[in-house]
Amino acid sequence: MFRFECDYCEGAHPLILQALAKTNLEQTPGYGLDPYCTRAAARIRQICEAPKADVHFLVGGTQANTTVIAAALRPWQGAVAVSEGHIAVHETGAIEAAGHKVLTLPPHNGKMDAQDLRALCKAHFDDSSREHTVQPGIVYISHPTETGTLYTLHELEALRAVCDTYGLPLFLDGARLAYGLAAEGTDLTLGNLARLCDVFYIGGTKAGALFGEAVVITNDSLKKDFRYNIKQRGGMLAKGRLLGIQFDTLLRNSLYLQIGQHADRLALQIRRTCLEKGLPMAVDSPTNQQFFVFPDTALAKLEQNFTFSPICKPDASHTEVRICTSWASTDTAVNALCSAISAL
Template sequence: MYEFRNDYNSVGHPKVVERLMDQVHTVYPGYGFDQASDRAKEMIQEKIKRDVQINFVPSGTSANILSLTANLKPYEGVVAAESGHIVNDEAGALEAVGHKVVFVESQDGKIKPQALEDYLAQDHDFFNILPKIVYISNSTELGTVYRKAELERIYKACQDHGVYLYIDGARMGSALMSPACDYSLEDLAGLCDIFTIGGTKNGALFGEAVVFCNKALGENFHYYLKQHGVLTAKGFLMGLQYQALFTDDLYFENAKIANSMAMKLAEGVKEMGLDFAYPAESNQIFVSLPEGKLEKLAQTVTFEDFGPLEGDRECVRFVTTYHTKEEEVQGLLDSLRSLVG
């Protein structure tokens, strides 16, 4: 079976696991106030090259929901693309704690800057929520990657209207290493108020780094984490993992491998004459297949069914990782060819 369902389907990169095993007899203080976490934060900050606040949390959902709600008053809400992770993939967590999500026009998973500017410029009277944070993902839930000009325009609109910009970076490694990306991690810190550096989907066993570029938004954030049950007692485990990920650029090398395998897949799909449901820009490849083919495909390949498309077509998602091999990509392509050849 060729595994392309997701990018969190293994224990973790061997170098991350080795780092944990090397420290198995070391004793650390609790709750992330330890030398391992401190060093990991220093290593990340050295890449960002600016004064930021960094907190580690165990999951992407906890990173999103707590970073957002910690900076929202009860009458304030979040602006997102309709395909956003907080909209469709977190069981309504944000709205469950009392904050509405409103949508603006988007394309291929990315908020359109003009649509955002138009929405924020409206008169938001007290009959509706007051928008306070714009949420975007990079890469998006549809595998697309924001360009620097798009981020600059979105952030400018936020600043002009007193709104914060939050970037969900669960797949930030893949975004930054994408051939479509024209900025670095250092650049990113000047393009938003908060962003995350996802570890779970790029070689960590678990864990996300929340980066507060606007440090005022992270004031006393560890109290908020503790109150909500995610200030992990063994926080040093995330510190050790991020040390490994930011040693010799492993974080970026993992993403490069995942992306290179995705591009090989995309090349094969294109040569086969199949259409992409969304642009192939990162480690998520969305393919349009004739209706009724998925059951046969599932006999040899794992994937996500993204539902029907126009014209009796179905959308499937294939995700590559740092441990995807060329022969696995070829096996997937062979399976696809047997369906449509």
């Protein structure tokens, strides 16, 4: 069985396991106050061209999202996201459990549109009864989005402009950032992200680490007391160095980018095969997640040897599935899948 259901089916990139083994018996202080976290943070500031950024390492994505949003908002504010955003639908109401509404906008090819955002903000702040409704307090986007699509530099700048108008921090969830940075033709670099976002994170869990997300805060007003919040939300790992060691490894010698390139290349191979076979493409994604519609009979045949994530049923006899590659996907597995698709 070859698994294409997600990008976290395996353990960690071998270089990460090696680094963990090599440092295993060293003694360090806990809670992220060790030299490995310090070094990884310095490296991140450097590659983000953000020498004054604060960097914190958290265990996972839901934690990172909740911690950042809870730290940024006042009680009567909410987070604006597209309706299919991770915080809106896949975190069991973690944001609401922290007391905040998720205000949703319709996605456009998975992305938030700056005009939609401006209209929502304008409607709120122009309303004389606005205190009866939740105030937009932070803007949450993902890059790549939930469906693998990418913001352009121009689109991100447009969102930034609206955020500036209304004094809203812009928060970018980079759980799959590796696959976005590595995509062909993208004009969004880490430097651009650091310049345009108030806070964002570089995802490890889905890009070669055992676990871990590196939160980068560039806006001074969000920096104060952030570690209290990490601790309160359960995100402060006792052996914090595990995160430092992993990110220090991932971000050295372009490993992070290579991981993204590898997965994207294999995903595009699957995409070409599906298109050649005439399968309908549900989303036009340039990254490691591909969304195609299969006849149920064909899918049943494939699922004897391959796993995918079901997304929805556009009609009674077809299913849209997500096909994921990762740093760990092999040419063997992908070739086998492509052959099987071609042979349908």
